[in-house]
Amino acid sequence: MTHPTWGRPMQPDFALPTSAAEALDLLYQHRLLSTPQLHELLAPPYTVRSVIRLLDRLADRELATCLRARTETGGRGHRLWFLTQLGAEVVEAVPDRAETRRRLLTPALAAGQLQAHTLGVNDIGLAFMRAARHRGHDFGPYSWRHEVAHDLGRRTGQGRGQVIADSVLRYWMPLVSGRIAVRYRFVELDRANRLVDDVAAKLARYALLREVWSERRAAGRDSTDEAPGWPMVYRHFPGIIVVLANPGRANLRRRLANLLALCRADPEIGSPDGVSVSFAFFDELMARGPFAPIFWRLEGDRPVNWLGQEGDQIPADGVSEVSTG
Secondary structure, X not given: OOOOOOOOOOOXXXXXXXXXXXXXXXXXXXXXXXXXXXXXXXXXXXXXXXXXXXXXXXXXXXXXXXXXXXXXXXXXXXXXXXXXXXXHHHHHOOOXXXXXOOOOOOHHHHHOOHHHHHHHXXXXXXXXXXXXXXXXXXXXXXXXXXEEEEXXXXXXXXXXXXXXXXXXXXXXXXXXXXXXXXXXXXXXXXXXXXXXXXXXXXXXHHHHHHHHHHHHHHHOOOOOXXXXXHHHHOOOOOEEEEEEOOOOXXXXXXXXXXXXXXXXXXXXXXXXXXXXXXXXXXXXXXXXXXXXXXXXXXXXXXXXXXXXXXXXXXOOOOOOOEEEO
């Protein structure tokens, strides 16, 4: 994909109203969105009808395009929207935009296997956004990022590599003490299109990622070695949420049992000081939200909410999360 020079003035005929600019930015951020998803991200104050008119205008100006979602019955689903190259260039031409550039979806990618995965990751983000709006917490349309790469650096005998999280969530919330905490989570969406042991192997790589995080944090910001800079983003290493979807492809409860067994047998994951992993079913997360006791952890035999609590109360201050006054 060819990108324009940052800060290039926008052509006069591409001057956009605020609503259109916001819609373009959301499509850029989240890659592929259905009409209902985009309406939920924009609302309030936009109605479904106004969002449809807005999207049609973006399509008329060749800034965005769409295709119909695939349905299990072969019927016509919602329209799915993504940016054209011109639309991406308009977003990237904003002079003060300093964020990492996003990969542009082609029509082939939007119609292929990435469709269900990308929409599912966005549905997970929306589930957290609905919960935050209900509770007055801070988690909005830009609080999750897709495909966040974490460089492992150069490690003896292991070469150089990355761990790419399907998404990273950042959720701000109050504590009992009156302080404010931010919870980071790595999210993996498992659509049963990989072997169970391959999923467990990726989770084990998060243990290696935590080693890099610990070493880099100990070295401090002024380290001049070739260590990656991403660990400085997280004051505490994020937990991992694995969401199991696509029941038509696999028995998800059996799949969960197998994943729990594999992870508990891995000392890098299942030990008391291993990485924190929790599992939930996609349909339950959509129906009940992240504060319901629907998450299964490696330690314990009862489901908890995404914070590890059995109830839905304001959490107390904890050493495992970042808090600030």
